[in-house]
Amino acid sequence: MKTVRNTPRTRFVLRPYRRIPTWYGSYYMSGSVIGKGIVKNLSRTGLRVLGDHSLTPGTEVTIRFHLGETDPPLEILEISRATVRWADQFEFGLRIEHLTPHAADRLAALVNADINLRPNSAQ
Numbered sequence: 001m002k003t004v005r006n007t008p009r010t011r012f013v014l015r016p017y018r019r020i021p022t023w024y025g026s027y028y029m030s031g032s033v034i035g036k037g038i039v040k041n042l043s044r045t046g047l048r049v050l051g052d053h054s055l056t057p058g059t060e061v062t063i064r065f066h067l068g069e070t071d072p073p074l075e076i077l078e079i080s081r082a083t084v085r086w087a088d089q090f091e092f093g094l095r096i097e098h099l100t101p102h103a104a105d106r107l108a109a110l111v112n113a114d115i116n117l118r119p120n121s122a123q
Contacts, residue, residue, distance in 0.1 A: 039065045054090055056087060
């Protein structure tokens with residue numbers, strides 16, 4: 001007797017940019033929702049956030065996160081538009097849709113600096 005499984009299949013996706021682990025405090029806004037969270041990892045094209053609100057895939061957000069651990073923060077990076085790609089309760093993945101050239105340069109420098117610190121680590 002053949003058994004049929006009803007679990008969704010995941011497909012392998014080759015990411016165009018490397019993700020780096022982070023722990024940046026953040027605020028995200030979408031419509032009437034203003035949430036607080038932690039950016040757990042990021043790349044040049046997206047980020048993973050653990051927030052205090054659940055969001056649904058397709059939701060557009062603006063997110064600001066603090067670089068560094070000082071109060072007030074030394075630098076705030078703003079992504080003016082990102083789209084929720086997946087969500088699992090209060091954790092969600094964002095695809096970056098729009099950011100200023102300055103923010104794009106800062107994000108690239110941040111990711112590259114981390115990669116240069118660990119050139120032989122697994123991707």
